[in-house]
Amino acid sequence: MKCSSCPVAGACVGQTAETSFACGMAERGLESDRNWIRHASGEAETQPAEVLEAPSSAPEFPTLIDQVVGLVGTLVSWARSGFSLAPGIERRRRLTICLACPLLDRPSGRCTACGCLTAVKPWLASADCPQGRWGPPGPS
Incomplete structure (x- = not known):
């Protein structure tokens, strides 16, 4: 419906x-x-x-090893949080920040600072932006 x-x-x-x-x-x-x-x-x-919008040049992502280290760190933090997902309003806020960021490679939907997929990382409650643009919510 x-x-x-x-x-x-x-x-x-x-x-x-x-x-x-x-x-x-x-x-x-x-x-x-x-x-x-x-x-x-x-x-x-x-x-x-x-x-x-087309990129002005081919994007440069972190090295593969740096991306793997970042991914493992993000997944370990997520596991420690009990695999909790960010609330919908927080996911939308994070994604809005990512979409406005000059470090986003729009065609791939990936961040050129950390290599993450912007369709995934904002969902993880414990995740944060390596540029400090957004992060996990503070203590209530």
């Missing part, structure tokens, strides 16, 4: 369990979110503007 805020006339991407986050995006009412939903649902002919 489609949410009441759905910007899509046909079948919306938010109608599946894996992508139901799109309904929350639609309810926020931001035009950029609504454009993304239209594109992801196949209703928009062109990609949202932020996806169309």
Whole structure:
């Protein structure tokens, strides 16, 4: 069933369990979110503007060994946290920060500072940005 805020006339991407986050995006009412939903649902002919930007040159990522060390550290921290996931609003906040960051390689969806996948790392409650742009929530 489609949410009441759905910007899509046909079948919306938010109608599946894996992508139901799109309904929350639609309810926020931001035009950029609504454009993304239209594109992801196949209703928009062109990609949202932020996806169309091409990198000025080939991105440089950390060395493979540095990426592996960072990944292992992130996974160990996540395991120590009990494999907890960040709340939805925190994931969206983190992803918004990543999408605005000049270190993001948009075509690959990867950070050029640490090599992480921005579609994954913001979900991990214990994760943090190596540039200090976001981190795990402090003690309550």
